[in-house]
Amino acid sequence: MSRFLDAIELIRYYTMARRRQRFRSHSELRAQQQRRWQLLQRQVTTHAPFYAPFRQRAFDDFPVIDKQVWIRHFDDINTAGVTLAQALQVATEAERTRDFSPTLGGIAVGLSTGTSGARGVFLAGRTERLRWAGTLLAKMLPDGILAPARVALLLRAGSNLYDTLAGGLRLQFRYFDLSAPFFEVLARLDAFQPTILVGPPSVLALAADAVRAGTLRLAPQRIIAAAEVLDPIDAERISATFGTAIEQIYQATEGFLGHTCGHGTIHLNEDCMIVERDWIDRASRRFAPIVTDLYRQTQPVIRYRLNDVLVECANACPCGSPFIAIERIEGREDDIVWLSGATGAGRVPVFPDVLSRALLNAAPTIADYRIEQHAFDALRIAVDPVLSDDQRQQVSHALVECASRAGARIPQLSFDARIEHSTSRKCRRVRRLVDSGEGPHA
Ligand SMILES: [Zn+2]
Numbered sequence: 001m002s003r004f005l006d007a008i009e010l011i012r013y014y015t016m017a018r019r020r021q022r023f024r025s026h027s028e029l030r031a032q033q034q035r036r037w038q039l040l041q042r043q044v045t046t047h048a049p050f051y052a053p054f055r056q057r058a059f060d061d062f063p064v065i066d067k068q069v070w071i072r073h074f075d076d077i078n079t080a081g082v083t084l085a086q087a088l089q090v091a092t093e094a095e096r097t098r099d100f101s102p103t104l105g106g107i108a109v110g111l112s113t114g115t116s117g118a119r120g121v122f123l124a125g126r127t128e129r130l131r132w133a134g135t136l137l138a139k140m141l142p143d144g145i146l147a148p149a150r151v152a153l154l155l156r157a158g159s160n161l162y163d164t165l166a167g168g169l170r171l172q173f174r175y176f177d178l179s180a181p182f183f184e185v186l187a188r189l190d191a192f193q194p195t196i197l198v199g200p201p202s203v204l205a206l207a208a209d210a211v212r213a214g215t216l217r218l219a220p221q222r223i224i225a226a227a228e229v230l231d232p233i234d235a236e237r238i239s240a241t242f243g244t245a246i247e248q249i250y251q252a253t254e255g256f257l258g259h260t261c262g263h264g265t266i267h268l269n270e271d272c273m274i275v276e277r278d279w280i281d282r283a284s285r286r287f288a289p290i291v292t293d294l295y296r297q298t299q300p301v302i303r304y305r306l307n308d309v310l311v312e313c314a315n316a317c318p319c320g321s322p323f324i325a326i327e328r329i330e331g332r333e334d335d336i337v338w339l340s341g342a343t344g345a346g347r348v349p350v351f352p353d354v355l356s357r358a359l360l361n362a363a364p365t366i367a368d369y370r371i372e373q374h375a376f377d378a379l380r381i382a383v384d385p386v387l388s389d390d391q392r393q394q395v396s397h398a399l400v401e402c403a404s405r406a407g408a409r410i411p412q413l414s415f416d417a418r419i420e421h422s423t424s425r426k427c428r429r430v431r432r433l434v435d436s437g438e439g440p441h442a
Helices: 003-020 026-047 049-054 067-072 084-097 126-140 182-192 201-213 232-242 352-362 389-405
Strands: 108-111 121-124 149-155 171-177 196-199 222-225 246-252 255-260 266-268 273-281 286-293 308-312 325-332 337-340 347-350 368-375 378-384 412-414 430-432
Touching (some): 003 126, 026 049, 084 108, 126 246, 201 222, 232 352, 246 325, 325 352, 337 368, 337 430, 352 368, 352 389, 352 430, 389 412
Parallel strands (some): 196 222, 378 412
Antiparallel strands (some): 255 266, 368 378
16 A cells, blocks of 8 residues: 555544544533444454354443453454464564564554563554554644644654654654664754654653753653653653653553643543543542443454553543543552551552652652562662661651551561663553552452
């Protein structure tokens, strides 16, 4: 298929996505979702063996699936006749060679992040890639695709998804592979002089450090964080250096899930997907999203439960969007720290974001940190720069208070961990390295 036809189709999806942005009411949105769902249901129950028994069933009857089920039924869920073995071979070869262009007969393969063995494998056909690109452009470039912009995409894993963003005369995209030496990435950034900078916040923070140190000249008008939890410690460094608020894209191999509006609130893309909330803690408005992508057909994403913790806003966003408003994305559900209950019965969750904030409040001079649950009822803490005895006591006190407020037994704290920096690996500041012993629904 020629690039010219691709461009025409991309612009069509771009125009459609811009039109969908105008939804003002929940009822209008629900009606559109229903129409799309009926089309999709007909398609998938005809072409995906896994869904064949659900032809006459209601949406709620479709099984909620997670990554394990997704992988187990990979061959029956996709409608293109691709086997898991074929897809894995293409994806792992691409990660090894850093050449993300090979496809399986035009179908691109992507791996979701996660420990090896627990990674999701996702397929996207040509039309789906163009639709993805058109939607992303419509939502992220409010001035339109004819306005001049130089967009730098700092990415850990490339994908031929990103090649779809070819750009035009006045709109340019450039992809920066973060597995290259970072000084090279910085030199290329300096030469490109992006007006829009997109990347993982921990890497954007390093670029901000280079600007402050005078080794990098950069004055982007917009900064967009993606692919990692936006930690307050990075957010502050980045926005103070560049003098602009940080926007966010919530994008994963699973799809383009949401982005910030003009008020800085993340809205989920409910014009393209149905989002159900699986409450993790209703009182604090934390949930894991169960998403149904209304447009993907090569490998239908239906009632797929993501391993992410989202915190819903308490109040409606002033922008008036009917799409679900998210206060923050807290990261992976696997990183929720589970401690023994104070009463001795069961385990209770302590959320990563709560621990981060407590630590940063107790020692505001901290430039970087890690909190790891490496054993039951034990947390290992690393901070940079090293804390004084007084500060260490304050941090201990704050973390102990977090645990007791959550109804947990006081964990053992040690301060002997080291921070490992790597731009090519996803930065997770709070991590659980032991099995929870109990799931969030236990
Ligand atoms: Zn809003």
